[in-house]
Amino acid sequence: MALYLLCLVLFSVGVYGILARRNMIKIIIGVIVVEYAVNLFFILVAYKKDGRSPIFSPDADIPVQSMVDPLPQALVLTAIVIGLATTALMVAIAMRIYEKYGTFDIAEIRELRG
């Protein structure tokens, strides 16, 4: 239970970063933290106390019940790759914005309004 709560704390820290920070780089870091919290939660869902890696072998007779659910691990890999793409894109946009505006402060980047 404590692990789940810590995961929630991590999630909240990320959301706080996105909402309260004015520096674009810190906002991006906030997004990454939220993403890691969700991925961590996904792994926790599959976790089993004293679980084993899910490998069948003809020699050892391991009951399926003692294995960790392998599917979320595969899915989290996909989610991490997607996260990499979005992060890279956001960082690239942030760099171009810095070239144009000369600042990372979102309070000063306000051409659009209305």
Next chain:
Amino acid sequence: MTPGSAIMPLCVAVPLGGAFLTALLGRQIPRLPDLLGALATLGALLLSVWSVHVVNVYGTVVYALGGWQPPIGIAMVLDGLTAFMLVTVNLIAFLVAVFSIDYMERFTDKWLFYTLFLLMVAGINGVVVTGDLFNLFVFLEVASVASYALVAFGTEKQELEAAFKYAVMGTVASLFVLLGIVLLYSHTSTLNMADMARELAHKGGGNVTLLVSVLFLMGFGLKAAVVPFHAWLPDAHPSAPAPISAMLSGVLIKALGVYALCRVFYNVIGITPEISSILMFLGVLSMIVGVFLAIGQWDLKRLLAYSSISQIGYVILGIGLGTPLGIAGGLFHLFNHSVFKSLLFLDSGAVEYSTGTRDLKKMGGLAKKMPVTGATTLVGAISIAGIPPFSGFWSKLIIIVAAVEAGRHWYAFWAVLASVVTLAYVMKVMRYAFMGTLNDTWRHVKEVPFFMKVSMVSLALLCVAGGLLLLPGLQETFLTLASGVLSEGTQYAAIVLSEVQ
């Protein structure tokens, strides 16, 4: 395997292959990106028209990806709603690709544009055809990431700012969706949507579904730009190049937002009166807020972007009503809105192409110099305002009648009011941009090139002919099949799973 089931993977593979070839060869061979863009979207359009035929003959068709039988493997499901969305998406995508041939000459690196554009189309098609919840998330992200990059395509100050805002909000929305999927997986131990629906019906949802509903409402609601989550749209849609504005407003918010929202709520979780009320309330709120924000705008594309928020409100209201008539009206409006909003955004692009401005105050009398653009804008404007016999009238009428039938008289009243204000702001566009005396600055303005005209005229014809979809005979093969999928609710599980065996 049922004949025609190969349509589903092909709908994703054709644009994806086009994107790959464009990225590989587009820089070396001039004109190839134009050709590939148009051909790939045309191929997808033909496939989706064929899919309507397949659904009519065979009913729901399931494709097991890689031969792994669902619910273990990834399934793709073709039913009435999927076929409906495929036609909507690929029709707009094809006409937008044709429009881009001339329009995108203003930008450098056209091949990059086509690569991203085709990637986005592949992602949207993937969202629509998939029957697997995690797969839906992956395709959602493919389409979203391509759209973030496309919004920033101009790489000027405003484009970049809008793209950053859109990327951050879009990514957070996707993460909410992912969190919802994780919770559903932990509860049901499956990712196949049909299997998940069966498990949820069997086990009961309880608090998990409540939390998941809220997460999905936030996640997909943000993608659909429903009102409390709409802040990114008025920046992102005007900043993108005009063909992309047309794609974003025309199909992206509908496929990633509305389609995913109603697929998950109706077919997987099962609609409850509470969710239904929330959807209707959000729909009406978007309708009213969008329409009053639109009327004060002087930037043509920004006005159209706010108008998209308002029109999405109609779609959500119709679908949220939950009655067969309401759902049919909502989906019909979704189709019509795709057509006329794409048309209006392409027209705004045509104006920008010829005059270089989006400011309504600087325009005036352009209809004299640009007769085709002026006429097609008028058709789109009348359509969106809901004047008979144009398509927008019929779908709004159905939604309002359905709201009255369901006893929601106030919602019907707000829908009528929003429609009147819609008429006001499109007349504002016509009055300031196209009617009146010609501003002296625009004495040498020319009409846009051939391909842009072709695309605009085709969309205008579709606006006029849109109402024909209600004709007996046509209605049963297209619209009724789509709304039937949502009306039957969680029966979806039984229908899809019976196809698997």
